[in-house]
Amino acid sequence: MADLTWFTPGTHITVRGLRKSFGGNPVYVGFDIDLPKGRIVSVFGPNGCGKSTFINMVAGLLPFDGGEILFEGKTIRETRIGYVFQNYREALFPWQRALDNIHYPLKLMGVPRAERNRRIEELVAGFDLKFDLHRYPYELSGGQQQTVSIMRSLVIEPEVLFLDEPFSALDYEMTLIMRDQLQKVLIARGTTAVLVSHDLEEAIYLADKLLLLTRRPSRIAEFLDIPLPRPRSPATLTDTEFVRIKAHALEVFQTAVRGS
Amino acid sequence: MELRPAKARLAQGHAERLGILGTGLHVDAAWRRWMLMSVGPLALFAIWYVAHEQAWVTQRLLPSPVRTLQSIWTNMTQGGMGEDFLRTLWRTLQSFGIAAVFGVPLGIVVGANAKIYRSIEFLVDFFRSTPATAMFPLFMILFGLGDFAKIAIAAFAAWLVILFNVAYGVMNARQTRILAARVMGASRLRIFRDVLFYECLPQTFVGLRTAVSLALVVIVVAEMFIGGDDGLGKRIIDSQITFDMPQLYGTILVSGVLGYGLNLVFLTLETRLVHWAGRS
Incomplete structure (x- = not known):
């Protein structure tokens, strides 16, 4: 196997020979990919193709059978990551106020209180908050809870942020707002992000690169550049270039669904 | 399920403190709630009164409610009933305390380890289903006729309930929350302290509340049948032997007050301390 401590400049996450099967069913059989640094990568593919499996393995939440995943030559243990779960209701700590939820990862890192407050203030400034962080999570709406969840994952200034279908439990109106919020914050911070989405429109809208997967065992159907200018807005959704990319991605997707 | 209205009421009280509900309406609403809630008890006393007056049941077996309340008053002021009340309460709290001290930590350990849980699941279920009263003679032989035998047997019964509920709470902790902490x-150790502990608190409180009620039942029965010279159970059995019906009815009511009060205290603690239960 190639020496992964060497990595192409501009690459953040290097995946080589990744293997994983569930009960004898192979999901990944020797999967290779390079994910760029400081960019947003969306992962899209047919149902059950292992999108979430992929980011969970990369994020170190799920063991894999073989292969190697490195972050600029470092292992996951040496890398600071954030993870936003689909189910914000079950990911936040309801016994703590929203603000204390955001404090928590910093506390784990042993950051002193004054420094924690400073960092959180700075983080809050980047968000357009219309609610009180002194409330308990169950007193907030779904979108507000997921915002808290995203803030909690960003407050440690992660090198990589993973998002597993973060907006799929929200209504469309809230999804549009949240997408823009997330885009704004990620671009401002230059964080590498890996996003799983089951919504092609959202996957393209947020991404610099779109990873299209085939049915299992998953292979790369296509790894597309999304050269749309930033910041993107709801008007982007009707832009001819956006529409062209979406049509192409849909074609690749349909081939992937029919194929193998 | 007589606990339901009390719980709902407390939840509403909490909502009001949080400012979720307006304050203008709630005085009126509270008043109406109290009115409605007193309908049942008042009706019971009315029917009791008429049944006694009309001698639907022979008056020797059913004293009037007024005489019953009088007997509570005189027993409380000069008959040592207050003493008995406190003795029973104290025994219940002691056995509950022992049960909690041993039940909560053990429940956490058992719940966190699937193998341990599976190997003792049957035993816990079996002894939980065995009537505690069936073990009276055994405990009398083991611990004699003193206070400790009574406390030990109530503690044993309550301990199993707490153990079971805590373990169940730990086992049903939301995996996502544990994963989130891990990420x-x-x-x-931190996951244990910061996540699992809180995750199992709602179910723990269900266990503690059930346990204190059970401890009271066992203590009262133990006071009746395991020798001793005080406690509400002893007073009830004495009233039966001396055929003092007003005192018998009165002591039953006082035992009810004790049980209801304990429940209310635990419900209040629960809604204060586990404010997120059922809402997340």
């Missing part, structure tokens, strides 16, 4: 870099 943030929490050690196993």
Whole structure:
């Protein structure tokens, strides 16, 4: 196997020979990919193709059978990551106020209180908050809870942020707002992000690169550049270039669904 | 399920403190709630009164409610009933305390370890289903006729309930929350302290509340049948032997007050301390 401590400049996450099967069913059989640094990568593919499996393995939440995943030559243990779960209701700590939820990862890192407050203030400034962080999570709406969840994952200034279908439990109106919020914050911070989405429109809208997967065992159907200018807005959704990319991605997707 | 209205009421009280509900309406609403709630008890006393007056049941077996309340008053002021009340309460709290001290930590350990849980699941279920009263003679032989035998047997019964509920709470902890803590870099110990402990609190409180009620039942029965010279159970059995019906009815009511009061205290603690239960 190639020496992964060497990595192409501009690459953040290097995946080589990744293997994983569930009960004898192979999901990944020797999967290779390079994910760029400081960019947003969306992962899209047919149902059950292992999108979430992929980011969970990369994020170190799920063991894999073989292969190697490195972050600029470092292992996951040496890398600071954030993870936003689909189910914000079950990911936040309801016994703590929203603000204390955001404090928590910093506390784990042993950051002193004054420094924690400073960092959180700075983080809050980047968000357009219309609610009180002194409330308990169950007193907030779904979108507000997921915002808290995203803030909690960003407050440690992660090198990589993973998002597993973060907006799929929200209504469309809230999804549009949240997408823009997330885009704004990620671009401002230059964080590498890996996003799983089951919504092609959202996957393209947020991404610099779109990873299209085939049915299992998953292979790369296509790894597309999304050269749309930033910041993107709801008007982007009707832009001819956006529409062209979406049509192409849909074609690749349909081939992937029919194929193998 | 007589607990339901009390719980709902407390939840509403909490909502009001949080400012979720307006304050203008709630005085009126509270008043109406109290009115409605007193309908049942008042009706019971009315029917009791008429049944006694009309001698639907022979008056020797059913004293009037007024005489019953009088007997509570005189027994409380000069008959040592207050003493008995406190003795029973104290025994119940002691056995509950022992049960909690041994039940909560053990429940956490059992719940966190699937193998341990599976190997003792049957035993816990079996002894939980065995009537505690069936073990009276055994405990009398083991611990004699003193206070400790009574406390030990109530503690045993309550302990199993707490153990079971805590273990269940730990086992049903939301996996996502544990994963979230792990991703943030929490050690196993921190996950235990910061996540699992809180995750199992709602179910723990259900266990504690059930346990204190059960401890009271066992203590009262133990006071009746395991020798001793005080406690509400002893007073009830004495009233039966001396055929003092007003005192018998009165002591039953006082035992009810004790049980209801304990429940209310635990419900209040629960809604204060586990404010997120059922809402997340």
